[in-house]
Amino acid sequence: MDFSMIWALVIMGGLGVLFGAGLAVASRVFAIRRDSRVAQIEAVLPGANCGACGAPGCGGFAEGVVEGKYLVNGCTVGGSEVARKVAEIMGTEAGDTVSAVAVVRCRGDVNACPDRAVYQGIHDCRAAVLIDNGAKGCTYGCLGYGTCVTACPFEAMRMGPDGLPVVIESLCTGCGECVRACPRDIMELMPRDQKVFIACKSQDFGKAVKAVCSVGCIGCGLCANPKTVRNEVITMDGKLPRIHYEKVEHSWEDLKLAVVKCPTRSFGVRGGVPEESPEEEPVSEEPAR
């Protein structure tokens, strides 16, 4: 009887058992103890790897939370829901978090704020500002080449018809990539439960603003007047008003008069002016972004 086949089986089988035992030992001896919470946290994170939290990606953030480097509510994209789940895994309280939403703080479209020069070059705002500080009439205004749109990892932005970007709020996660991309800081994050924002960044005097833009804030201070808003919800910060969101109780009612009275209509209202507004609407054409 030929035993050669048996020998082959024995040798190969023996080797298999040997290596298997080796692997079993190695898996015990060289095991890296990974906190099971990291995997759990990673599972509840959105998984977009946007980097808004400061970590290179969701995995990095999850490790960072376990190590104590990041707060449990550090994921702006996930908002309060994710923060609650992460806190649960970590056994702590998430605290109050309000998710953020990006807004375009400029209303100077191609009609309101025409260009002062013809720009021929690559379609990137950051490149355009390197030449004579951009071709836009207002040196604080939105250049309209869509660098924020390209930067958005969630496809939550598009270019509007008049040269201003539009945020699609249902898709916006408040990660802040557009804020980092914009060379003029036109993009800004604001609390999602708020309605009103100041849609102008110009630090120029009123006359200079008027010369280049018909919807730019002239810094008149009417909105910051105690007769317009109570409780100093709006104060003047340099030549621009600033809304103190922490003092706002009713996102629309508290600020309604300021929006309505603004002579240059420089306020932006997310979702538009509510219809039940009893006054006549001076803010007629779509002020919402």
Add this chain to the structure above:
Amino acid sequence: MFRKSFTFRGGVHPRENKFRTEHLAIESLPIPGQVVIPLLQHIGTPAEPIVRKGDRVKVGQLIGEAKKFVSVPIHASLGGIVVVVEPRPHPLGIDVLSVVIDRDETDQMPAFSKDPEWKTLSVEEMKFRILQSGIVGMGGAGFPTHVKLSPPPDKKIDRLIINGAECEPYLTSDHRMMIEQTDEILGGVRILGKILNVKEIIIGIEANKQDALKRFRKKTAGLKKIQVFVLRVKYPQGGEKQLIKAVTGREVPSGGLPMDVGCIVQNVGTAQAVYEAVCYRKPLIERVVTVTGPGVIRPGNIRVRIGTPIREIIAFCGGLAEPAAKLVHGGPMMGISQYTDTVPVIKGTSGILVLDKKTANQPPEKPCISCARCVDVCPMRLMPNRIATLVEYAQHEAARLQGLFDCMECGSCSFICPARRNLVQYIKLGKAVCTNNTKIAS
């Protein structure tokens, strides 16, 4: 006699277009009624204003003080009253704090007399006079000259190269100065040579300026120390690193400076300004500017006071001709287009160019066809196509490894590109992103 013409590898041959002004003698602009003098006309820290609104200033009076080493003082170029000190449009783009002076009856150019003892000055005294006069590189970049003349002691400088290439198309201001102010330039060259204590001084002039070459040859005949080299007509022959490669064969290492290979390059205009600063103690308050292009009625080489608004110079040149479409500060290759003609002439203004619609308009950008022409012409031996594409797709680290920061933005690649890619603009963008310099909120 056959003479070898020196050059470097790569480069392009744009139409020279120097015919409009190269035979025209330098004229002086009538004294303007108002000047706008930016406090930043150089690379480095801006000067700090030491005059206020309402002050009366004299020609040559110090109005901006240099507080840091890499900075130069700024002087009044007009006698009169300071109207305002405020940010004004600047030819390099962003608004810069500027001193605006209205001329009044007290305006008079002081008689700068030759200091009889200038030859006995020590090196330090000469350098101090250069600093005090606010001399910067007149070729365009505007690097403070006193900084360039103070290499660290471990860098041995054995060659001074005087740049008379003027390779930018259209521009002829250096050319005319070389013809009309040969002695002053050579005086400045000797001063620079003395300060740096070099064995050899090389004056490089492109072969299309035969009259200037002849003059310099005649004046330097018999001098062992000073040699005149003919450079091949090619852009960017006047680039610092290209010039060094052409006349010495040395190559400046990546990220290095000319002093790393024992060379210092100075422009002919700078040499002339140095001469006036050391011998006459005259601050840098005027310069020669070429006003040219198809959009100007009467092109010319004009000596103007620093701070003169470009509008007045163009008006002196007969105003804008019919086809005028684009105003460029500097030459067509590296110059910066302007949105307003109120910007002033600064120390680095070598030319004012008014292009017509046909020349100025760029056809739209098309995708790269990988023809590698830009690779052929790049004088820094980079791959502009690759760097630009990497920047376009936000791979900035990869672009940096490809030599992003070695690019000197000469524009040869954009000039040659058959797909009309804005290669240099991508590279400039990449540099801005890599240095975290994109947030230019004014």
